[in-house]
Amino acid sequence: NAGVTQTPKFQVLKTGQSMTLQCAQDMNHNSMYWYRQDPGMGLRLIYYSASEGTTDKGEVPNGYNVSRLNKREFSLRLESAAPSQTSVYFCASSDNGGNYGYTFGSGTRLTVV
């Protein structure tokens, strides 16, 4: 049971570089999410996808784009990385109601220098 799989686990970027974080879930969940976690600030929602074909902004969307490629996959793209985007990024998925909480991937540790 893979659950939610994120790649890569670690990445170092130079300012201005671009990259895509990949996320895939095998639980047949409709909803998927991208969060970032910074010390003392908790998890903040970047973008989410309530169902295949839809995406919406969360609390901190600036500097990011997302693609819900199909029901399983939800990617996060940084077009021009900035040091302020140094963070730990978590992907998560849930059933329609979110009544059982989310299942998270193991995270991507991103450093922008």
Added chain:
Amino acid sequence: RKEVEQDPGPFNVPEGATVAFNCTYSNSASQSFFWYRQDCRKEPKLLMSVYSSGNEDGRFTAQLNRASQYISLLIRDSKLSDSATYLCVVRGEYGNKLVFGAGTILRVKS
């Protein structure tokens, strides 16, 4: 004001102690409540849901007070393995989005 607020701690307790965490939330229309556990450099994992009537899972008891808009987590007979950050989580009135508190650090010492 943050939507979900927690005391960051750390709470340093000896093995066998009972420890309690509280959390307050600002949206009175919130529908679902959870406690997550996050180990150092790992992803958050669901510890337990919190029901209006309160619920217990082994050494863990969660309570919800809608009138005062707070949630509590009680851990009895603390183990070294309970050392982690505990996240208070609230689901709003609409949709599936969860809002996470910044977490309370628990350190259980022998």
